[in-house]
Amino acid sequence: MKKLYSNKLVILSLVLPGIFVFIFAILAPISLSFYYGFTSYSGMGKAEFISLDNYIELFSDKNFHISLRNSLFLALGFIFIQHPLAIIVAVILDKLQGKAEGILRCIYFIPNVISVAVxxxxxxxxxxxxxxxxxxxxxxxxxxxxxxxxxxxNAIWSVLVVLIWHGFGWGMLIYYTGIKNIDPVLYEAAAIDGANTTVTFFRITLPLMKSVIQVNVTMAIISALKQMETVYLLTNGGPGNSTQFAANYLYQQAFKAFRYGYGNAIGVVFIIICLAVTILLNKMFQEKKIA
Incomplete structure (x- = not known):
């Protein structure tokens, strides 16, 4: 087996499918978005190069600013409402054990398996x-x-409630899995030392869940930026633009207003924001090295 995996042809045959998927499913679409972001392409006909005009317009586009503000508001709702509740529920489920644990875990996850349209x-x-x-x-x-x-x-609050409720199961399940991976011996040692539930939660559970929290927070911010289907079916950004979200605004510009180039410019801004958020969170959660 070792000789087989040292063969360059075998290594190439294993690596190439992944490379092709990455190129055609991720790299190529992103590259095209960057290209069309510099054009006035309508989705049909010829793409005319207009340099930075789309990006300059974005800075003065009030509706785009509203959509970003609402996406940020949703991200804060996920981080400060959905996730604390998800951690608490995950901890309670972990303590329950038995059939009740499995049944409640399934109940909390049900909204995530129901169609967005429903x-x-x-x-x-x-x-x-x-x-x-x-x-x-x-x-x-x-x-x-x-x-x-x-x-x-009221619309923005109504939409926020739906989105927090709908995505609650995923966050809870990730935190639940993280808690299950903590060594029970640590809790036993804490109990012997006289630590109560609150102390155990803040001194053992949360610190050891740091990497899980980082992943969940990153996913929450990205999810807030790409919320589209539920918003589209509930309000389609209305009334006015009070519930306009970034992904829904992109869809409206690219496929309803036939401003495909402008829509791709919005998509490029999404990519930049997501990368910036990921880098920032990695730095925030980075372990401090002791000299």
């Missing part, structure tokens, strides 16, 4: 101002008004 229409009915479940629940508590959950003031 999720969007389900929440549209929940938010419906006339016969929606949410307004009816409020009526049972004595509130007689009729709240329009997709008004310009």
């Amino acid at each position: 999720i969007a229409y389900l929440w549209k009915f929940i938010y419906n101002p006339d016969f929606g479940l949410l307004n009816n629940v409020l009526k049972t508590f004595g509130y007689q008004g009729q709240i329009n959950w997709f008004s310009s003031d």
Whole structure:
């Protein structure tokens, strides 16, 4: 076997498929996006080179600024609402053991396996101002008004709730897996030393989950930037542009306004932001070397 893997032809045959996939599925599309970002291409006909015009326009495009602001708002919602809750639920599930642990883990993950279209229409009915479940629940508590959950003031919060709820299962499952990989001996030693649950959580669980938290936070920010399907089906960025998100705005510009070049310029900005976020988080979570 060792002789086989030292053969250059064997190594090449194993490496080449991965290289081809990387080139045609990742590198080529990104390179084309960079190219079309410098053109006024409409998706049809000839692509006319216009230098940095698309990127200059992005700086003054108020709708693009709104979409980025909303994406940042969603990323903060993921990091400071969804993830702390996901860690707490993961810790509780780990303590439960037995059948209850497995059943609850499946229940929390159910939204992630349901079609995005089903999720969007389900929440549209929940938010419906006339016969929606949410307004009816409020009526049972004595509130007689009729709240329009997709008004310009409420829409962003309504969308945020749906997206946090929908993605909760993934975050919880990753944290749950991270907790399961912590050596139980550490918890036993802490218990012998008299450490309570709170101390154990902050001194053992969180520090040893550092790499897992880093991955989850990075994925949360990237996920916030690329949110499109759920937003499109719920509000399509409306009313006005109050729930416009970056990926949805890209779709509208590229495929509805037939500004394919401008849409690719937005895509290039996405790539730059994602790379910057990844590098920044790597530096933030980097272990400090002791001299």
